[in-house]
Amino acid sequence: MxxxxxxxxxxxxxxxxxxxxxxxxxxxxxxxxxxxxxxxxxxxxxAVHARTLEMFDARDIAERVIDTGQRVSALSLFGSIEVDLSELPTRFPFVLVTxxxxxxxxxxxxxxxxxxxxxxxxxxxxxxxxxxxxxxxxxxxxxxxxxxxxxxxxxxxxxxxxxxxxPGEAVVESVMLADVRLTTPPDDVLVANATDDGFAFVAPFGDGWYRVIAWDRKLQRPDDDPVDLAEISAVAAKVLGTDYGLHDARWLSRFHSDERLxxxxxxxxxxxxxxxxxxxxxxxxxxxxxxxxxxxxxxxxxxxxxxxxxxxxxxxxxxxxxxxxxxxxxxxxxxxxxxxxTGSAPLRTVRNVAGAVAASIGPVQRKAGEFVSGLAIGYTRSRGDHPLAGRRVPDVSIVTEGGTKTRLYEALRAGRFVLLTGQDHHGLVDPWAGRVDLVTTVDRSHGLTLVRPDGYVAWATDKRPMVRRDAELRAALIAWCGQPSR
Missing domain, CATH: 3.50.50.60 (FAD/NAD(P)-binding domain)
Structure with a gap:
């Protein structure tokens, strides 16, 4: 080569x-x-979470990925606490299972x-x-x-x-994996639970095969120990109440899960x-x-x-x-x-009660959903930056300089910065042509927001300045988009 x-x-x-x-x-x-x-x-x-689907949307491949899987609008934690995703502030209020x-x-x-x-x-x-x-x-x-x-x-x-x-360490050992057929598939797309006996998880491949993950709390074996389908079946039956008639394994494995950075x-x-x-x-x-x-x-x-x-x-x-x-x-x-x-029954009881109470509180439920979905992830802003700096930008309706009505994430498909403005400032970013696109939000009260190509806020202001003379805006464009070409 x-x-x-x-x-x-x-x-x-x-x-x-x-x-x-x-x-x-x-x-x-x-x-x-x-x-x-x-x-x-x-x-x-x-699992493909909402923030990743937004990222795919900015590359015009979200629908192609979605077509390969199944949508799940709620996640079960610890077998007793449900995190609702259906109200997430995104075009993709679900987790895609594929x-x-x-x-x-x-x-x-x-x-x-x-x-x-x-x-x-x-x-x-x-x-x-x-x-x-x-x-x-x-x-x-x-x-x-x-x-x-x-x-x-x-x-x-x-x-x-x-x-x-x-550096890091193993956090759980002797986790068993199997790709199998099921005689009686579960009604839910995803099935998971944790009990005194261990943990079990079932997810579909979408072609009649299923992934089963099982962990036996009382029997830990080295990674290179062979896995018997009967062993996985026994754990699933104890933890889930049924093994769904798993059979015809095409792959079996045992592994450990690390935490390393x-x-x-x-x-x-x-x-x-x-x-x-x-x-x-x-x-x-x-x-x-x-x-x-x-x-x-x-x-x-x-x-x-x-x-x-x-x-x-x-x-x-x-x-x-x-x-x-x-x-x-x-x-x-x-x-x-x-x-x-957790192996402690009293701790599991406290966890389940506290989790159920927290999940019933609207703001807590939303925070949990935004964390799991990736929507809450952002980057640290510097002292004096606008509160939105470093945060994910939600999709909004916009109008391009050419007058085309579209969405922000469609505009991001060009791979460039996008300057959102509530006013008509034709030609404002011409000195950064090829790096920055100017669009007008449908919300005419919008100030100025410079959106990075990855969909996070680079810089923002609530002011509606005389932008052609605004030194702060020019400084932000230079800081993020380099010196103007002309």
Whole structure:
């Protein structure tokens, strides 16, 4: 392999595929290498949350992903507490249940259509970097690029090549997985419960196969111990009241779940994303979603750097922003898991009563839903910034400079900043043409909001200034979008 792309992405899971598609769409040459030679029918991730669907909407692939799965409008925690998602402030008030490989199929199709080079059956073996670029070594030759991204999972070759530690610990051991047929499928799309005996979970693949996860509180075995279908059946029956007649297993495995976080997401010209940077418990279904949002944060920043207009420090902000989110998700999902699997009957009673009371309080219910769905995730703002800075921007109706009525997330499909204004300011962002689009909100009382390509607020003001002379606005555009081209 002798090509020299701008970016080499190592790892063809959701994080790597989204990143490759984003970069190619932005006109950045990108080569992705993945050691798997073909589509794997195995998956650990099933949940696509609302914030991820919004991110897909900004790439015009949300409906394609939704068509692969089933919508669930409420989540059950600890078998007795329900979190309602149907009132979330989003176009996607549900969690989509679909196997990870369906998401990968859509992302791979998008990446190829945009011009990314996807090379499967290629194993990365190491890398070196210098002042001018990165050399990624593979079993089929070297790749030279200006930047590299390791999205190659928990056993990341890229992370190891950088010499970065991956501190943490196992939080639950001897978790059993099985892909099976069911004689009597459950009525609900998702089934989960935790009791004195352990934990069990059932989710559909959508093609007649089901994933069953089971954990026996009283029997912990090493990961390399073989798994018997009867063992999983027994745990499911005790925890769920039935094993749904599971049979014909096509895959059985045993694993342990870790909590780990890399000390930094950037090392020179190399970045880490997804499980290469953070792993955590499966509670809340955060893994794939967090990984995808890592890539959504990084892609536009890399593109800005490679196109030559990135402000100073923009690439460093990837580590600052996403590592804080990674730490929060590790902590939050770990708390959920420990609460679900607590071995103390009195503590479970307190948990269930307190959780039921909290879930009955409207604001608490909304906060729980926004946390699980990813809508509550934001980035730290600086002193003196508007309260909206760093927060997710909800979809709103807008009118483009050309007079077209549309939605904000449709406008974000161009991959550029969007300046929202309640007034008509034609030509305002012309000095940043190709980086910023100007749109008018239907709400004419709106001030000014500069929206990042990843759908978060870069800068905002409630004022309705004489914007062509407004120094604060110009400073914000320079700080986020670089020096004007004219």
């Amino acid at each position: 002798s090509d020299t792309p701008d970016v080499v992405v190592v790892g063809g899971g959701p994080a790597g595929l989204l990143l490759a598609g984003d970069l190619a769409t932005a006109g950045v040459s990108c080569t992705l290498v993945e050691q798997r030679a073909g589509r794997s029918p195995l998956t650990r991730a099933f 196997p990870q490989y369906n998401v990968e199929d859509v992302l791979a199709g998008r990446a190829r259509a945009a011009g990314a080079t996807l090379r499967t059956g290629v194993t990365a073996t190491g890398l070196d970097q210098d002042r001018d670029g990165v050399t990624v070594r593979t079993d089929q030759g070297d790749l030279r690029a200006k930047y590299a991204v390791g999205a190659d999972g928990v056993r990341s070759t890229v992370r190891d090549a950088l010499g970065l530690p991956f 890399v000390p930094r997401y950037r090392e020179g010209r190399v970045f880490l994303a997804g499980d290469a940077a953070h792993v955590h418990s499966p509670a809340g279904g955060q893994g794939m979603n967090t990984a995808l949002q890592d890539s959504a944060n990084l892609s536009w920043k890399l593109a800005a750097q490679l196109h030559g207009w990135a402000p100073s420090g923009l690439l460093d902000s990837y580590d600052t922003e996403r590592r804080a989110v990674g730490a929060s998700v590790v902590q939050g999902s770990g708390t959920l898991l420990r609460m679900a699997l």
